[in-house]
Amino acid sequence: MPDSTRWPTIADYPDPATADHISHNPPFEDLRAFSAPLETTTEFGAPSYVSRFRSRSADRTANAVDGSFGDADLAVTERGIEWVTDPTNDVLCVDRVVGRHDDVAAVCRLFLPREYGRIALAWAKLLEPAPDGADPDFLTVQLPDATEEPQIRVHPPAGLTTVLGSDYTGEAKKSFLRLFMHRAKQAGGLGLHAGSKRVTLDDGSGVREIGQLFLGLSGTGKSTLTSHGLWLDDPEGAEMLQDDVCALLPSGTVAGSEGSGLYIKTLGLGPDEQPELHAAATDESAVLENVAVDDDGTVHFEEPRYGRNARAVVRRDYLESSADGIDLQRVDQVFFITRNPLMPPIAKLSGAQAAAAFMLGESVETSAGDPSRIGESIRVVGTNPFIVGTEGQEGNRFRELIADLDVDCFVINTGVVGTDDPVDVGVEETVAILEGIARGTVEWAHDDGLGLTVPVEVPGIDVSRYTVADHVEGFEVAHDALCAERRDYLAQFEALDDEIVDAAY
Secondary structure, three states, rough: OOOOOOOOHHHOOOOOOOOOOEEEEEOHHHHHHHHHHOOOEOOOOEEEOOOOOOOOHHEEEOOOOOOOOOOHHHHHHHHHHHHHHHHOEEEEEEEEEEEEOOOOEEEEEEEEEHHHHHHHHHHHOOOEEEEOOOOOEEEEEOOOOOOOOEEEEEEHOEEEEEEOOOOOOOHHHHHHHHHHHHHHHHOEEOOOOEEEEEEEEEEEEEEEEEEEEEEEOOOOOHHHHHHHOOOOOOOOOOEEEEEOEEEEEEOEEEEOOOOEEEEOOOOOOOOOHHHHHHHHHOOOEEEEEEEEEOOOEEEOOOOOOOOOOOOOEHHHHOOOOOOOOEEEOOEEEEEEEEEOOOOOOEEEOOOOHHHHHHHHHHHEOOOOOHHOOOOOEOHHHHHHOOOOOOOHHHHHHHHHHHHOOOOEEEEEEEEEEEOOEEEOOOHHHHHHHHHHHHHHHEEEEEOOOOOOOEEEEEEEEEOOOOOOOHHHHOOHHHHHHHHHHHOOOOEEEOOOOOOHOOOOO
């Protein structure tokens, strides 16, 4: 047992290479076999599982940076150490690496009961194997049956996370990505809940590459926009580098985190709307979680039989749009995804406005967050529910980084424009906007009513159809109320610079 007068360290956990009761880095087929009683095999030959908890337990998660840990918190972590150390337990241990960039990459170690090999199977397919004999930088113990209700404690300085009471794979995944983002901030950068892509163009301006980032909560279109090829033909094209979590470094490089797979939402997944993701999710290499699967293996992606947060881990190498690398050498454009009907399809932001957009993190609640509030308007700083540290300082850091790197920032509406006779922003319109911005062919003008720079011409679409004031009765009153509400919201962050608060649009 560790000394209760200090916080445990990774050294307090047993070495899996020398402990006979620990299965260390078994192959995928063994991980699958450990959870065979829990598996339904799909018609495609892939394993499918149903978990007791089907979303993250954010309200039962605490970290030692943003709160003062006491004896009760220490007891959670010590319980994890005791369980892993007990030679009568069947312990599974898997090591992986998060990220490839030297400044932020980390070796991750996951301990959990062998009968929950399904969690390790899914998680291990997201990340790349750790080098043999590598010591872990981050360590998580996940004990799904330890408590009736989840208790999750994170100690970033020690690199430790203990998950009691939850059998949701997302808790294992985010336990390491949370610390990866914290490490990025310690390196002078910023962890982002974002997808990254590289667009290659060959037009009148010559051959060039454009780096793009998309910030949005899970389920709001981040993965779709990140993986979309923009309908470009060779030698032009677009490649997805990272789907979920990145690290924006002071050099302008955006370091990716997950090198092997993606953890995608599958509800409504179809071959027409998302052909690449559908093909990957219907391959035998996938791992399905909380997807509607009949006893005979028939898969129903359209059915929310086990809630709306159905997921699949799919391999990157099954996606044609996926690049071999996961790091973006330089970011040029950042897009904040919104579904606010008072926003135009796209608006170009000043530096202060971009930092305000980062802090506002406006979106809609999805099943990945709080299933009881699906569809409600919410605000999450940086659209990132895994921030460790002062949120206002995140906004200040973001503004400093994009100013130093000369990055263009935009807010993009993937929903509808207007509250009266609203107009849908379809995929074709969104793709035309993204391609036009990448090529630099969008013409902009300042809209005094919105207080934003908006497009007056986008090749391929009629932007006049999306004038916000034409689709909102009493637009001025509604817009003024929104701006006032946004300023009040930003004012609560004491560390946030006043210039960012005043930039609320």
